[in-house]
Amino acid sequence: xxxxxxxxxxGSAERQSIPFYRNVKTLALLAQVIFVLLAALGIWILYRNxxxxxxxxxxxxxxxxxGSRAGFELGETTIPYSASDTYLKALVVGFLxxxxxxxxxxxxxxxLGVMIGxxxxxxxxxxxxxxxxxVELLRNTPLAVQLIFWYYAIILSIPPxxxxxxxxxxxxxxxxxxxxLPWVYPxxxxxxxxxxxxxxxxxxxxxxxxxxxxLRREGRFGNRFLVPFIAFALVAGVGYYFxxxxxxxxxxxxxxxxPLTGSGRVFVDENDNGVRDAGERLLSRVPVTVRIxxxxxxxxxxNVVESREAVYSTFRFPxxxxxxxxxxEVIFRDPEAAAGLSIHFDSYPSIGVIYRDLNGNGVFDAGExxxxxxxxxGSYDPGEEVPAEGARIRGYNGVGLAMEINxxxxxxxxxxxxxxxxxxxxxxxxGEEAAAEQSSPGGLAGGLGGLFQTPAQSEAAPEVExxxxxxxxxxxxxxxxxxxxxxxxxxxxxxxxFLALLLGLAIYTSAFVAEIVRAGIQAVPRGQSEAAKxxxxxxxxxxxxxxxxxxxxxxxxxxISQYLNLTKNSSLAVLVTFSxxxxxxxxxxxxxxxxxxxxxxxxxxYLFISxxxxxxxxxxxxxxxxxxx
Amino acid sequence: xxxxxxxxxxxxxxxTPAFGQGLLQQVQERGRLVCGVNDQxxxxxxxxxxxxxxxxxxxFCRAVAAAVLGDANAVDFRPLSAQERFTAVQTGEVDLxxxxxxxxxxxxxxLGLNFxxxxxxxxxxxxxxxxxxxxxxxDLRGLRIGVQVGTTTELNMADVLGALGVEYTPVTFxxxxxxxxxxxxxxxxxxxxxKSGLASRLITLQDPEAHMIMDATISKEPLAPxxxxxxxxxxxxxxxxxxxxxxxxxxxxxxxxxxxxxxTSQNPSVRRILGAEPENIEQLGLSATAMLDVITQVGNYGxxxxxxxxxxxxxxxxxxxxxxxxxxxxxxxxxxR
Numbered sequence: 001x002x003x004x005x006x007x008x009x010x011g012s013a014e015r016q017s018i019p020f021y022r023n024v025k026t027l028a029l030l031a032q033v034i035f036v037l038l039a040a041l042g043i044w045i046l047y048r049n050x051x052x053x054x055x056x057x058x059x060x061x062x063x064x065x066x067g068s069r070a071g072f073e074l075g076e077t078t079i080p081y082s083a084s085d086t087y088l089k090a091l092v093v094g095f096l097x098x099x100x101x102x103x104x105x106x107x108x109x110x111x112l113g114v115m116i117g118x119x120x121x122x123x124x125x126x127x128x129x130x131x132x133x134x135v136e137l138l139r140n141t142p143l144a145v146q147l148i149f150w151y152y153a154i155i156l157s158i159p160p161x162x163x164x165x166x167x168x169x170x171x172x173x174x175x176x177x178x179x180x181l182p183w184v185y186p187x188x189x190x191x192x193x194x195x196x197x198x199x200x201x202x203x204x205x206x207x208x209x210x211x212x213x214x215l216r217r218e219g220r221f222g223n224r225f226l227v228p229f230i231a232f233a234l235v236a237g238v239g240y241y242f243x244x245x246x247x248x249x250x251x252x253x254x255x256x257x258x259p260l261t262g263s264g265r266v267f268v269d270e271n272d273n274g275v276r277d278a279g280e281r282l283l284s285r286v287p288v289t290v291r292i293x294x295x296x297x298x299x300x301x302x303n304v305v306e307s308r309e310a311v312y313s314t315f316r317f318p319x320x321x322x323x324x325x326x327x328x329e330v331i332f333r334d335p336e337a338a339a340g341l342s343i344h345f346d347s348y349p350s351i352g353v354i355y356r357d358l359n360g361n362g363v364f365d366a367g368e369x370x371x372x373x374x375x376x377x378g379s380y381d382p383g384e385e386v387p388a389e390g391a392r393i394r395g396y397n398g399v400g401l402a403m404e405i406n407x408x409x410x411x412x413x414x415x416x417x418x419x420x421x422x423x424x425x426x427x428x429x430x431g432e433e434a435a436a437e438q439s440s441p442g443g444l445a446g447g448l449g450g451l452f453q454t455p456a457q458s459e460a461a462p463e464v465e466x467x468x469x470x471x472x473x474x475x476x477x478x479x480x481x482x483x484x485x486x487x488x489x490x491x492x493x494x495x496x497x498f499l500a501l502l503l504g505l506a507i508y509t510s511a512f513v514a515e516i517v518r519a520g521i522q523a524v525p526r527g528q529s530e531a532a533k534x535x536x537x538x539x540x541x542x543x544x545x546x547x548x549x550x551x552x553x554x555x556x557x558x559x560i561s562q563y564l565n566l567t568k569n570s571s572l573a574v575l576v577t578f579s580x581x582x583x584x585x586x587x588x589x590x591x592x593x594x595x596x597x598x599x600x601x602x603x604x605x606y607l608f609i610s611x612x613x614x615x616x617x618x619x620x621x622x623x624x625x626x627x628x629x
Numbered sequence: 630x631x632x633x634x635x636x637x638x639x640x641x642x643x644x645t646p647a648f649g650q651g652l653l654q655q656v657q658e659r660g661r662l663v664c665g666v667n668d669q670x671x672x673x674x675x676x677x678x679x680x681x682x683x684x685x686x687x688x689f690c691r692a693v694a695a696a697v698l699g700d701a702n703a704v705d706f707r708p709l710s711a712q713e714r715f716t717a718v719q720t721g722e723v724d725l726x727x728x729x730x731x732x733x734x735x736x737x738x739x740l741g742l743n744f745x746x747x748x749x750x751x752x753x754x755x756x757x758x759x760x761x762x763x764x765x766x767x768d769l770r771g772l773r774i775g776v777q778v779g780t781t782t783e784l785n786m787a788d789v790l791g792a793l794g795v796e797y798t799p800v801t802f803x804x805x806x807x808x809x810x811x812x813x814x815x816x817x818x819x820x821x822x823x824k825s826g827l828a829s830r831l832i833t834l835q836d837p838e839a840h841m842i843m844d845a846t847i848s849k850e851p852l853a854p855x856x857x858x859x860x861x862x863x864x865x866x867x868x869x870x871x872x873x874x875x876x877x878x879x880x881x882x883x884x885x886x887x888x889x890x891x892x893t894s895q896n897p898s899v900r901r902i903l904g905a906e907p908e909n910i911e912q913l914g915l916s917a918t919a920m921l922d923v924i925t926q927v928g929n930y931g932x933x934x935x936x937x938x939x940x941x942x943x944x945x946x947x948x949x950x951x952x953x954x955x956x957x958x959x960x961x962x963x964x965x966r
Contacts, residue, residue, distance in 0.1 A: 053720070054741075065739075071784040073799040083787035176816050177773070261770055263796060302760035302839075419796075421771070485771030486818050487798045574778075574803045583778065583801075590712050590779035593719070593740035 050596055063601075065592045066091075072587060074579045076495055080417045087588050094584030095605055101501055101580065102567040102609065108506035109566060110559075113513025118543075120518045131514065138511035143569055147504035151576045154500055165319065171480050173319075173488065176496060180481030183492035185413070187285040189247045193475035196239020204232035221541065244474045250281070255288040257420060259295060259464040260427075262484050264288075264420035266470065282418025285479075287471040292408040295425040295464045298333065301399040317403050318423035319483040326407030333400035341399065404428065411471075413479040413490055421484035425464045497578035501570065509566045516558045520551035552624045560617040564610050571606075581605055652856075652863035653914050656697055656724055661705050664690035665723035668708035669805040672829040672937050672944045673729050673749075682706045685937040686727040689748060689854060689871070692927045693725060696870045696919040701926035710804060712779040715740050718857050725867060727854040729823065731781045736855075743864045745854040746871040748930075750950040750959050752846035753782050754824040756831065759841050761818065766793055766845050773798045775808045775817035782822050785848040809833065823850045825938070825946055832943050866913055873902055873920045875962030877929035879953055884932060887924040902965050909965050920965075930960060 020026050054061060066088040073083050078096045081089055119131035138146070158166060158174055165173040165180075173180040207228040215222050250268045256276065257264035266286045267276045276282075301315040320328070330345045405425075412420050481491030524547050532542040573580035582602065589598035656662055666687055667674035674684040687706065695701040707723050714730060717723045719741055729751075730736070732744040755774070757763040763772075769790065776783045778801040790797055800817050802808035805826070812820045813834050822830075827842045834840055854871065856864050877883075880899050882890055891903040900906045903924070907917030927933065931953075938946045952958025 071787055073783075073787050073797075075798065075800050083784075083791055176814075261767075263770070298762070300760050300762045302758065421796075424770070486773050487771065577800060577802055577807070579801065586712055587779050587783075587801075590715065591735075591784070593715060593736070595716055595719070 054596065061596055062594065063597050065588075065594055065597070068592075070588070070591075072591070074584065075577070076498065076579045087592065090584055090588060091581070091601065091605075094579060094581040097579055097584075098567070098570055098573075098581040098605075099609065101498065101505070101570050101573070101578070102613075104502055105505040105509070105566050105570070106563050106613075108502065109509040109513055109562070112506060112510035114517050116510060116514035117517025117521070120514055121521050135511045135514050138508055139515075143504065143508050144572055144575060146508055147500065147572055147575050150504045150507075151496070151500035154496055154503075165483060171491075173481050173483065173491075177487060178493055178495035178499065180488040180491045180493045182478065182480045184476045184478055185285045187473040187475065187477045188249070188283065189243070189473060190475045192243035192246045193240055196243055197236055200232045200235035200239065203235050204228040207231040221545070240475060247472045247474055249286065249470065249472050250283070253283060253286070253470055255286070255290075255414075255420065255468040255470050257288075257290050257422060257466050257468055259292055259422065259425035259466045262422045262424040264290070264422065264468070266414040266418050266420065282414075284414055284416045284418050285473065285477050286418075287411055287413045287473055287477055287479075288420060289409060289411045289469040289471065290420070290422060290466060291469070292405070292425060292464060292466045294404075294406055294428045295408065296405060296428055297403040297423060298426050299401050299403075301401060315399075315401050318485060320403075320405075320408075320423070324408060324410050325405050328403055328405045330401060330403045333402045343401070402426070402429075410482070411480075412482065413477055415489070421482075421489040423484050425466075427464050495578075497573070497576045500576045501573050501578045501580075504576075505566050505569055508569075509562055512562050512565075513559065516555055516562065517551070520553075520555035521547060523554045524550045549624070553626060556617065556621045556624060560614055560621070563613055563617065567609055567613065568606060652724055652860050653697065653866055660698060661703050662690065662694040662697060663705045663707060663722070663724045664693070665707045665709045665714055665717050665726040665728055666690060667728045667805075668706075670729060670826055670829055671833065672942065672946075673825070674708075674727075683937070685749065685933060686729060686854075688927055688933045688937065689727045690725065692874060692923045692933075693854075693867055693870050695923045695926045696873075696915055697866065699916070699919075699922050701922075710779075711777050712803065715742065715855075718742060718855060721857065724863070725854060725856055729826065729852045730855055731823075731850045732853045732855075733781060741858040742855045743858055745856070745864070745867045746875075746963075747851040747853045747959075748871060749825065749852040751823040751825050751850040751852055753785050753821060753848040753850055754827055754846055755819050755821045755843045756812070756827045756840055757819045757843060759839055763819065763843065766790065766843075766847070767795060769797055769819060770795045771797065772818035773800050773816075775800045775802060775812055775820035777802055777805055777808055777822065780822070781848070781850065786821055789847040805830070823852070825852075825944075828946050829944050862914055866915065869913055869965065870920075870923060872963045873965055874923065874928075874930045874933065875953075875960050876902055876965060877920070877924050877962075878931040878960075879955075879962055882924055882929055884925050884928040887921055891918070891921050898964070898966070930962075 051061065067086055069083075070085055070087045070090040071083050072090070074081055074090065074093055076097055077093050078100060079093060081093045116131045116134055119127040120135065122128050122131075154176075158176055165175040165177075167173060171182050205228070208224065211224050211227050215224065252269040252272060253266065254269040254274065254276075255264060255266045256274070265276055266283045266288060268281045268283065269276070270280055271277065297317045297320075299315050299317050317330075330343055332341070332343070408425075410422070412422070414420050479490045481488050481493065483489070528546055528550065529542050532546045537545065570580055571582035574583045574586075585598050585602045585605075589595045592598070664687075666682060666684075668676055668682070670684070670686075672684055674682065674686045677683050690704050690706065691701040694704045707717065709717050709723070709726070709728055714726055714728050715736065718726045726742075727748075729749070731751075732747060736742050737744060755763075755766075755769065763769060766789070774786065774797050776786060776799055783799070783801070786799070800811070802811065805822070808817075808820055808822075809830050811817050821827075824842060824846065831837050831840060831842065854867055856867055876898070877887075880896065880902070882899060882902065887903060890899055891905055894900055894903070894905070897906070901909045903921045904910045904917035904919065910919050911917050913919075928936065934948065934951065935941065938944050948956075948958060950959050952960060954961040
């Protein structure tokens with residue numbers, strides 16, 4: 001309690017006490033105490049609400065469920081994951097997926113954003129107007145709408161399924177499933193090369209330091225990176241050659257393939273029995289050549305339906321390249337049932353058409369692929385070749401076809417779980433009697449009546465002969481994508497959901513980045529560029545050496561929040577069915593009912609990503625910030 | 630100061646859930662039942678052209694509303710996704726969940742739910758294009774299979790196909806509409822859900838004849854209404870509405886003859902259900918004629934089934950397991966007495 005002395009005119013002093021609620025110091029202290037109390041009360045109310053709410057439903061707040069078996073598969077995994085792994089592992093996979101899209105998105109949006117931002121301040125009218133529209137259009141429409149737009153924009157414009165993918169040069173496959181490209185993976189022998197890489201890095205840094213010193217001494221601008229890069233490539237290249245001589249595989253490495261199921265494994269056969277027993281180690285990234293001397297692929301023709309009308313009948317075989325076999329022939333599995341029909345087939349890209357050779361010239365002509373069953377007798381009659389207006393067209397669907405292949409040979413690289421995938425092969429016709437077709441009518445009644453129909457074990461079908469040859473991989477292995485059945489195998493795969501999410505996020509955020517870049521560039525005083533011109537620097541040099549470094553100081557701080565926005569916005573992944581952290585967490589919450597715990601995990605997860613991002617960018621910011629004395 | 634204290638006190642009181650009053654009283658005071666349903670599963674729960682909810686599950690909501698409030702239309706429907714549904718019950722956002730949800734032990738315990746009697750016995754199946762050549766579960770090897778996220782079907786598929794050693798690529802979707810669109814567009818090779826769901830969706834495809842439901846059934850899916858743990862009275866009400874409509878079918882009480890039977894029937898079982906002998910229904914905390922209201926306004930189990938899934942509907946799902954026990958099914962209404 002404070003007080004002050006009041007001195008009266010007569011000199012006598014009296015101490016007058018001021019009430020505590022009028023004392024400034026006390027009030028300030030009191031305000032803080034009240035604030036803390038209020039905050040504590042708020043948290044207490046929340047906590048009490050949660051615990052009483054959970055208790056009234058007989059639930060407890062716990063994280064014990066994390067160790068239990070998850071039981072669901074995920075569409076996209078960066079580390080090996082299966083349904084028998086724990087909820088924790090599932091969450092980690094989701095977290096890595098979010099991180100993957102976040103990092104790729106940050107890089108892409110920076111590149112795009114800087115480009116558009118620079119265009120925006122360009123003197124070229126066309127470029128600056130384009131950039132203006134780009135920014136205004138993208139930042140003024142909701143992200144969710146853009147994501148769905150990209151998802152469908154991608155899906156609708158490319159072939160529907162992966163087994164008749166679009167093939168781009170360089171073994172790149174494109175379909176609605178996604179994009180698959182050849183990729184290089186480190187193998188078990190990567191360790192041999194590692195010392196050489198470290199040495200190469202050391203040489204390169206020394207070269208860089210020398211080059212910088214040389215340039216400074218000579219007082220000129222020049223490329224600082226070319227010489228160190230060449231040095232690096234040279235040492236690493238020579239190292240790769242020497243490291244390759246020490247390549248080995250663990251003793252007893254075996255690859256097995258079952259052509260009837262199209263799956264195989266690479267493993268260490270410790271007891272040398274040729275079969276993988278429990279506990280025998282699987283080997284990832286091992287190249288294997290699979291040879292199948294004689295076998296057939298089977299398929300059934302189907303009508304292509306466009307706007308509820310069958311337009312023509314096609315068939316397709318699993319994607320096989322012409323270089324992968326010696327000879328191949330497409331035939332009808334049951335020639336009698338297909339009497340009068342002909343096959344039009346390009347062995348590449350494994351898709352063909354069934355047609356009736358109306359004019360008998362032995363060649364497939366336009367218009368021969370369909371007929372209109374005018375009298376409804378279920379078969380083709382002369383005169384039915386022209387589809388009537390608005391009539392429902394029948395095609396030749398359900399016709400069995402086989403591709404007889406001799407000398408199939410394919411080099412595949414085992415994936416991260418040590419698995420190999422091939423198309424499903426059938427035995428050649430000689431030994432086919434046993435492979436009886438079993439068919440029965442579908443429908444709900446049959447299914448519900450016989451709950452738990454035991455799935456038929458694969459009959460004692462004749463084997464398809466297959467041999468494997470395991471190659472000793474170098475430090476790196478080249479893996480080309482293939483299409484064993486409906487999904488890609490090998491190479492690097494970018495799924496449609498991932499691409500749609502990445503594109504949507506990067507393009508949306510790049511509009512904001514562009515504005516930040518523009519603001520940064522315009523914040524540099526005009527005198528700077530005039531001075532640069534006076535020194536005789538070219539336009540490019542002025543931008544690269546004078547304007548941009550100064551603009552960076554203005555650009556980086558607001559960029560941090562854009563990067564964080566991008567990462568957090570990735571939780572919209574569910575719109576494009578990408579298994580990100582948020583989607584996986586929600587699934588876990590749904591299966592366990594522990595929503596409170598799961599949301600705590602989500603909060604901590606995103607907080608962690610955000611804090612790490614800000615930390616990195618703050619370090620960068622400190623480096624470029626103006627050093628003031 | 631005093632004002633602040635009042636506000637704080639108010640906050641604390643407001644934030645505390647109102648105990649002591651059961652859901653039954655709350656619903657009756659409110660005059661509306663809040664019911665969580667599906668809006669994307671024709672036959673079970675969907676919105677028709679007039680903008681009204683209709684379907685098998687929706688009718689069960691109406692039955693409970695008729696029992697509790699005397700008016701089958703006093704229902705607020707909350708469409709819920711598979712992901713949201715259980716949280717909505719836990720938090721009390723809905724009084725009752727009738728959304729083709731399977732009764733499992735973990736949902737009964739860890740999710741804090743109580744399941745009323747099973748209203749529809751189902752099993753999980755797969756739909757594939759006829760020309761895909763897929764006949765058995767083994768044929769699904771290497772295919773992309775669509776599934777709705779947060780469902781038991783997701784788990785069953787992983788269990789069964791995993792045990793068979795069939796590798797596949799799961800593609801998860803948030804809503805059934807997304808899933809079916811992706812299948813119809815050929816983006817997934819097969820999709821899975823309860824067979825009733827497959828049947829109801831089959832007719833909405835571009836070319837229904839080009840697709841088939843596989844024979845194999847990989848799980849038991851007992852679909853049952855669910856309420857929140859810890860309110861026995863409310864649980865009892867929901868439970869006995871279900872049993873009563875099942876018993877009503879057994880004793881031949883229909884929406885047409887219920888009023889007449891109430892007045893004239895001498896069968897003690899019928900009299901107990903309809904409340905001509907009032908004590909049994911009143912013991913549940915309902916008015917004596919609650920079940921009479923249910924049956925006249927909504928109908929008995931068989932009537933509800935036929936209206937939504939029977940031969941006159943596009944779905945035409947045979948009764949199968951959902952026939953009365955004396956006809957070889959599993960529908961067995963516990964006695965009202």
